[in-house]
Amino acid sequence: MPPVFAQEGHLSATSLVPDGDGGTGTRMTDHEERREALTGTRVLARSTLWNIIGRLGPMVVALLATPLLVHKLGVPRWGVFTLALSLVGMFGVFDFGVGRVLARTVAEHLGEGRGDEAASVVWTGTVLVTIFGVVGALLGSLFVPYLVRSVLTVPPELHRQTILGLYVLAAAGPLIVLNGALWGVMSAFQKFAAANLANIPVLVMYYLGPLAILYVYDSLIGVMAVLVVCRAAITVAYWMICLRSMPALRNARFDLGAIRPMLAFGSWITVSNVIYPVMLYLDRFVIGSLLSVSATAYYATPADLMNRFWLVPIAVMNAVFPAMATEFRADPARTAAMLRRSMIFISATVFPGCLCAIVLPGPLLEIWLGHDFSQHAAPILRWFGIGMFIQCLVFVPAGLLDSLGRFDITAKLLAAETAIFIPLLFLLVSKFGIEGAACAWLIRVSLAFGASLTMAGRLYPPVRAEIWRVLPVLAAGLVLMALPLLASALIVQLALMAFVMLTYLALLWLHSLTMDERRQLGVTFARFARI
Incomplete structure (x- = not known):
C-alpha cells in the first residue's frame, strides 16, 4: 500500500494502472493513488469483512462465556455486570459527536491531499473528548450511591462492592470517548484490519478476564477493574495505529479555532x-x-x-x-x-x-x-x-x-x-x-x-x-x-x-x-x- 499522504506539491510520480474496462490503463498521480488506496472497491470489501469478523468473534465468545459468568457471579451480580456493560456503551454519548466529525474531517482532508493539516484537528478533538469523558465520569460518580441504593434493586449485602465497582468503572469513561474519537481517525485511513485485530483479543477478554479474576478475587470490584484495563489496552493500541497512519500527530498542536466548527457538527x-x-x-x-x-x-x-x-x-x-x-x-x-x-x-x-x-x-x-x-x-x-x-x-x-x-x-x-x-x-x-x-x-x-x-x-x-x-x-x-x-x-x-x-x-x-x-x-x- 502506498503512503496515505505526502508533502504538498510532491505529486510528480505517476504509475500505470489498468482502467475499469481492462484496457491499457491510465496514469494516476500520487494523490490519486492515495485516494484509490482509501476508497477502492477491494479496500472497502476488505474493511467490511474485517468489521464483520471484529464483531462476530467476540460475540461468539460472549455467548459461550455467559453461562460460566452467570454461575460464578450469581444472578444478582450478573445483573450488575450486564448493567455495567450497558453503561459502558451509553457513555459514548459524552463524545458529543466528535468521533464521527473527526472521521469525516480527516477523510475529507485526505481526499483533498491535505492529510497533514488534519493532525491539529485530530489532536484538538482527542483532547476535547478526553475532557468531556473526565467530566462525565466525575458527574456519573456522584450518582452512583443513589443509583445503587434507591434506583436499582441491589441486595443490601452487595451495596458496597457494587458502589466501589462502579466507581472503578467510572475510570473507563474518558477511555471510552477517546477510543471513539481514535476509531474515527482510523476509519478515515481504512485501518480496519489493524483496529479489529487489536479489538478482538481485548473484547474477548471483556468476558474471559472477569471470569479469570473471579477465581482470584471474588468481587465486582475486580471484575470492573478488568473492564477498565481492557479499555486502556484498546486505547494504547488505537493510539499506536493512529500515530503510524498520521505521523504528523507527533508534532500536532491544540487548535482553539477548530473547536467551534467541531462542536457545531457534533x-x-x-x-x-x-x-x-x-x-x-x-x-x-x-x-x-x-x-x-x-x-x-x-x-x-x-x-x-x-x-x-x-x-x-x-x-x-x-x-x-x-x-x-x-x-x-x-x-x-x-x-x-x-x-x-x-x-x-x-x-x-x-x-x-x-x-x-x-x-x-x-x-x-x-x-x-x-x-x-x-x-x-x-x-x-x-x-x-x-x-x-x-x-x-x-x-x-x-x-x-x-x-x-x-x-x-x-x-x-x-x-x-x-x-x-x-x-x-x-x-x-x-x-x-x-x-x-x-x-x-x-x-x-x-x-x-x-x-x-x-x-x-x-x-x-x-x-x-x-x-x-x-x-x-x-x-x-x-x-x-x-x-x-x-x-x-x-x-x-x-x-x-x-x-x-x-x-x-x-x-x-x-x-x-x-x-x-x-x-x-x-x-x-x-x-x-x-x-
Whole structure:
C-alpha cells in the first residue's frame, strides 16, 4: 500500500494502472493513488469483512462465556455486570459527536491531499473528548450511591462492592470517548484490519478476564477493574495505529479555532444520539404501560433477534462512510457508485434472513422458545422481517448525508420521525396490541428510508441515477417476499423461498450491477471455484 499522504506539491510520480474496462490503463498521480488506496472497491470489501469478523468473534465468545459468568457471579451480580456493560456503551454519548466529525474531517482532508493539516484537528478533538469523558465520569460518580441504593434493586449485602465497582468503572469513561474519537481517525485511513485485530483479543477478554479474576478475587470490584484495563489496552493500541497512519500527530498542536466548527457538527450528532435510543426502546415501554409486561416480552424478543442484522450495514458503512467523505468532492461518480453498491451488498446479505423471518416465523420461534411463546411472537417476527430489510438500507443514504457534512439533516429527519411515530404508536397499540406496535415501527422505518433517499438525491444529485438503478429491484424484492406465503405446505414454501432468493439475486445482477461489475465479480467467483 502506498503512503496515505505526502508533502504538498510532491505529486510528480505517476504509475500505470489498468482502467475499469481492462484496457491499457491510465496514469494516476500520487494523490490519486492515495485516494484509490482509501476508497477502492477491494479496500472497502476488505474493511467490511474485517468489521464483520471484529464483531462476530467476540460475540461468539460472549455467548459461550455467559453461562460460566452467570454461575460464578450469581444472578444478582450478573445483573450488575450486564448493567455495567450497558453503561459502558451509553457513555459514548459524552463524545458529543466528535468521533464521527473527526472521521469525516480527516477523510475529507485526505481526499483533498491535505492529510497533514488534519493532525491539529485530530489532536484538538482527542483532547476535547478526553475532557468531556473526565467530566462525565466525575458527574456519573456522584450518582452512583443513589443509583445503587434507591434506583436499582441491589441486595443490601452487595451495596458496597457494587458502589466501589462502579466507581472503578467510572475510570473507563474518558477511555471510552477517546477510543471513539481514535476509531474515527482510523476509519478515515481504512485501518480496519489493524483496529479489529487489536479489538478482538481485548473484547474477548471483556468476558474471559472477569471470569479469570473471579477465581482470584471474588468481587465486582475486580471484575470492573478488568473492564477498565481492557479499555486502556484498546486505547494504547488505537493510539499506536493512529500515530503510524498520521505521523504528523507527533508534532500536532491544540487548535482553539477548530473547536467551534467541531462542536457545531457534533451538536447535531448528539441530538441524533439522544433521540435514537428513545426511538429504539419507546415501543417496549408503551406496550408495557398499555398492555402488559408479558406482551413486552413477546414483542421485544423477536425485535432483538432481528436487530442482530444491523451487524451487516454497520460493518459496511463503517468502511464506506469515510470513503464517501474522501471522494464526494473529487469523484462524485465513484461516491454515487459506493451508495449503489452498498445498498446492493446489504440487501443481498440480509434478504435470506428477512425472508425466513417473514415466511417461517412460527417454526423458527417454536424451535427456539417453544410453542406457547411462538403463538404470540410469530406475527411480530414477520413484521420485523419486512421492516428490517428496509431499515438496514437506511444506513446507506444516512451515511452519505453525514459524509457531506449534513449531520443536521439526519437529526432533523429523526426528530420528524419521532413526531410521527409517537402518536401513531399509541394509536396502533391501543387498537391492535403488539402487532400494532410492529406496524407502527414498519411505517417509521419506511418513512425514514424514503426521506433519507430523497434528501440524498436532492443534496447530492450524482446519486439520483444510481438510486433508480437499484430502487426498483428493492421494491421487487419486497413483493417477492410475499410469494411463499401463498402456499400452505412447508415443502412448497421452502421451494418458493429458494426461487424467490435466486430471482432477487438475478434481478440485482442484471439490473443493478454494471457490465464491468458483473465481469469483475465473475472473475472473482471463478477464482474461488478453483480453490
